[in-house]
Amino acid sequence: MLGITNNLRRITVATIFAAAGLILFSTGVKASEGDIWLTPVSQDVGSDTNFEMEVHMDTGGKDLSAFNMYFDFDPDLVEIDTTQGTDGVDKGADASSYLMVVNITDIANGHLRFAGITASGYANGSDVHLVTIYAKTTAGFTSGSTQLSLRVNEISDELGVALSSGTITDAEISFPVAPDTTVPSLSNGLPTGSLAVGTTGTTVSLATDESATCKYSTSAGVAYASMTNTFSTTGGTTHSQAVTGLADGGSYNYYVRCQDGSGNANLSDFTISFSVSETPDTTAPVVSDNGSSDGILSAGTTSASLRVSTNESATCKYSTSTSVAYTSMSNIFSTTGGTTHSQTISGLTDGNSYNYYVRCQDGSDNANASDFSISFSVSNEVVVDDEEAEVVQDDTDIDVDKPKFKSSSSEESMKAVSSKKMYSKDKKFSFKGDVDGLSGGRVVAYVDGDEYDDTDVKNGEWKIYDASGNEIDESLKYEVKVDTEDPDVYDLPAFLTKSKGEKLWWKAKDNNKIDHYKYSFISGPLKGKETKSSSMNIPTNAPSGVYTMRLTAYDKAGNKDTKYVVLRVR
Structure with a gap:
């Protein structure tokens, strides 16, 4: 223990550091008599770095003759630099006349003792600088802070009278903290998956690894500064926002970004996605025709199409039973x-009928419990297109093997094929052939087995005779059906509105049978078509707009009926 005597007064000095990180010093401490403080009060100091600490005092207007103090510190984090001053201590600016004594015997335990005494040139004032202590952080000081403190053994005036004890202010050093440049980390976004049927509102929430302010958008890729929706609960590390207006079957995405107190904002979205379950689907698909082959197909047809539509995505099967x-x-x-x-x-063959029974199943495994039937047959009569035959020039010759038939309503004739019925929309017609030996023959009409001498006959069989009046065996194989009645197109409104991909239906009737339809569009990009189906599909790529459609129905004899419809495609 160090003792200094002057006028029977004893002064002891001690200085203490308490460790824990960086040393912080602040100036400008207001003092009164007996107040003693370390300055600066706080400062940032790195590892293995020298720093200085001053001891100041307010003498209260009295002459300070002696002082004795301890400087305390944490020896694991701070040490005294004894290479500077006197064993690490120098006289202060106001203590140049003092005799200084320093005791370093206990600095290994964190205690530096110093003392000063003078008989003249006393320090006197509200802020006198007594000593400067030279210290250094250890290599182990890598984070946090540590305290430095003073213990006063004695302060007295020139008469040896102790000065009043005032406030002793410690100091702190702190390890420098690097600027925060890291954006918050976002996690635990809720809700997820599918919420229960009937859910109309929920709470969107998430967590951050530091205090932050979070915002959200319903669009991806929006910068944090441009987001207008701030979470109602935010600012800490848990954030939440109530959302409403949810509906069954809906899917929802919220794109979240957060910013910490240092202004570091997320540059990418943290997505919270969920959905609301739909009411369970228990309804089987609705099946409708989409242009399947139907009715009587032309003789010689070997293949046909089954075409159906469903009101939802489905997988369809068929059976012949x-x-x-x-x-x-x-x-x-x-x-x-x-x-x-x-x-x-x-594999279709002439003269046969075909039935196909269709059922479909949707993605929820709802299958049709009843059949959707598609039926058609293949004729055993060959219908020949008049437009492909030759023009009849003479009625005098008859070709039994391949006679040609011509209706006076047509400019062209067609080859009459054995065992087939032919149609005419006029009551006058003729046969022609060019086989030798038949010149001078005639065609006779028979109705109900009796000869009929008027060629203006609607239905009947025509027997063919050679020049000698002998009937040709082949004659009964030819039959002409005279049809002068036009078909009738009905159930087609004058104005219609249809969506792209939707089917347009119509109906038509005839005294015999509708043979085919032709539809066309007076203007616009839509194309016409000839079809045997009583419907057509609006093309999925059709431009929206208003079109005038012309629809004509034809029977076997060429009679026709035309209707117009104004069609708005949306």
Whole structure:
């Protein structure tokens, strides 16, 4: 222990540091008599770095003759630099006349003792600088802060009278903290998955690894500064926002970004995605025709198409037997899975009828419990297109093997094919042939087995005779059907509105049978077509607009009926 005597007064000096990080010093401390403080009060100091600490005092207007103090510190984090001053201590600016004594015997334990005494040149004032202490941080000081403190053994005036004890102010050093340049880390976004049917509102929430302010957008890629929706609960590390207006079957995405107190904002979205479950689908698909082959197909047809539409995505199958359960059907449409389905049927033969029974199943495994039937047959009569035949020039010759038939309503004739019925929309017609030996023959009409001498006959059989009046064996194979009645197109409104991809239907009737239809558009990009189906699909790529459509129905004899419809495509 160090003792200094002057006028029977004893002064002891001690200085203490308490460790823990960086040393912080602040100036400008207001003092009164007996107040003693370290300055600066706080400062940032790195590892293995020298720093200085001053001891100041307010003498309260009295002469300070002696002082004795301890400087305390944490020896694991701070040490005294004894290479500077006297064992690490120098006289202050106001203590040049003092005799200084320093004791470093206990600095290994964090205690530096110093003392000063003078008989003249006393320090006197509200802020006198007594000593400067030279210190240094250790290599172990890498984070946090540590305290430096003073303990006063004695302060007295020139008469040896102790000065009043005032406030002793410690100091702190802190390890420098690097600027925060890291954006918040976002996690635990809720809700996820599918919410229950009927949910109309929920709470969107998430967590951050530091205090932050979070915002959200319903559009991806929006910068934090441009987002207008701030979470109602935010600023800490948990953030939440109530959302409403949810609906069954809806999917929702919220794109979140946050910013910390240092202005570091997320540059990419943190996505919170969820959905609301739909009411369970228990309804089987609705199946409708989409232009399947139907009615009587022309003789010689060997293949046909099954075409159906469904009101939802589905997988369709077919069977040639009725009432077969969907799961038991083995024939799947070649094109299926969406809302249009098709299958080509081959191997058809003349004179046969065909029935196909269709059932479909949607993605929820709802299958049709009843059949959708598609039926058609293949004629055993060959219908020849008049436009491909030769013009009849003479009625005097008859070709039994390949006679030609001409209606006076047509400029061209067609070859009459054995065992087939031919149609005419006029009551006058003729046969022609060019086989040797038949010149001078005639054609006789018979009705109900009796000869009929008027060629203006609607229905009948025409027997062919050679020049000698002998009937040709082949004659009964030719039959002409006279049809002068026009078809009638009905159930087609004058104005219609249809969506792209939707089917347009119509109906037509005839005293015999509708043979085919032709539709066309007076203007615009839509194209016409000849079809045997009583419907057409609005093209999915059709431009929206208003079109005038012309529809004509034809029968076998060429009679026709035309209707117009103003069609708005949306």
